[in-house]
Amino acid sequence: GAGVSQSPRYKVAKRGQDVALRCDPISGHVSLFWYQQALGQGPEFLTYFQNEAQLDKSGLPSDRFFAERPEGSVSTLKIQRTQQEDSAVYLCASSLTGQGRYEQYFGPGTRLTVT
Amino acid sequence: AQSVTQLGSHVSVSEGALVLLRCNYSSSVPPYLFWYVQYPNQGLQLLLKYTSAATLVKGINGFEAEFKKSETSFHLTKPSAHMSDAAEYFCAVSESNSGGYQKVTFGIGTKLQVIP
Numbered sequence: 001g002a003g004v005s006q007s008p009r010y011k012v013a014k015r016g017q018d019v020a021l022r023c024d025p026i027s028g029h030v031s032l033f034w035y036q037q038a039l040g041q042g043p044e045f046l047t048y049f050q051n052e053a054q055l056d057k058s059g060l061p062s063d064r065f066f067a068e069r070p071e072g073s074v075s076t077l078k079i080q081r082t083q084q085e086d087s088a089v090y091l092c093a094s095s096l097t098g099q100g101r102y103e104q105y106f107g108p109g110t111r112l113t114v115t
Numbered sequence: 116a117q118s119v120t121q122l123g124s125h126v127s128v129s130e131g132a133l134v135l136l137r138c139n140y141s142s143s144v145p146p147y148l149f150w151y152v153q154y155p156n157q158g159l160q161l162l163l164k165y166t167s168a169a170t171l172v173k174g175i176n177g178f179e180a181e182f183k184k185s186e187t188s189f190h191l192t193k194p195s196a197h198m199s200d201a202a203e204y205f206c207a208v209s210e211s212n213s214g215g216y217q218k219v220t221f222g223i224g225t226k227l228q229v230i231p
Contacts, residue, residue: 004158031216040124042205042221043159050216091158097216104219106151106158 002026004107006092012113013082021077021110025094032075033104034067035091043091049075082114117142117208121222129230134178134193136225138206141187147217148189149207150180153224159205165189176200201229 005024013019025032030051035043036059046065048056051072060067064083069075079086089111093104122137140146147166151159163174170182176199180191189206203224209217 033219035221040223042119042207042223044221045218048216048218055216056218093159103161103164106160108156108158 004092004094004105006090006107006110008110009108010111010113012115015082015084015114017082018078018080019082019112021079021090021112023075023077023092023094023107025073025075025092026105027073028096029094029105030072030097031095031102031104032069033093033095034075034077035093036061037089037091037109039088046077046090079112082112084114087112087114117146117210117218117220119206119208119220119222121206121225123225124223125226125228127228127230128196130198131195134191134196134200134227136191136204136206136227138180138189138191138222139187140189140206140208142208142210144210147209148180148182149209149219150174150178150189150191151205151207151221153203153205155202162191162204196227196229198229198231201227203227 007022032049034046037043045059047067049069064080066078089109091109092107095104096102118141120139149164150162163172165182173179206222209219
């Protein structure tokens with residue numbers, strides 16, 4: 001079956017622009033996670049959805065970051081007024097449930113470069 | 116709070132030699148532990164996971180890891196390195212939180228170089 005897909009794969013934005021990053025999880029997966037991976041670092045948790053409910057957004061770095069999953073499937077991460085420090089790879093992962101014994105499946109990521 | 120320390124951001128081994136990537140964790144409760152591999156421009160792929168069933172965990176591509184509670188370690192090994200093993204490897208820990216889901220914390224990664 002299809003894995004997790006993300007689009008676009010690459011995005012270049014001028015400082016101050018808004019961007020929207022899309023994640024298509026594996027069909028039937030209840031849990032969806034967003035991570036930010038800065039250059040040379042491991043992924044860092046941004047936010048977690050269980051179906052359409054955003055249960056944890058403690059990792060979002062500022063109020064410029066917003067995520068949604070309105071129908072419990074596709075999710076969008078939106079960054080308003082992008083800054084250079086937002087440049088990173090944004091990874092989406094889905095899992096059957098949020099329980100630890102279930103693997104998180106990762107998408108290929110969206111590489112965001114803010115100029 | 117949970118955390119992961121990966122010792123050595125870069126490791127080089129000769130083809131055919133033993134691969135040893137080190138990981139130490141900190142967790143207030145019995146954790147789940149993972150090793151992921153990331154190839155250039157790709158997402159993370161799970162190599163193996165520890166979920167308390169057995170302390171020696173075997174994964175894909177000939178990798179295995181041993182959970183040692185006394186040392187709070189979960190080192191990744193492979194007896195004989197292949198060129199195709201060159202990638203970045205991430206150790207990760209997760210534990211339940213009040214929301215009832217597992218929040219994963221990743222290490223900074225170790226880049227493995229395999230020398231012909």
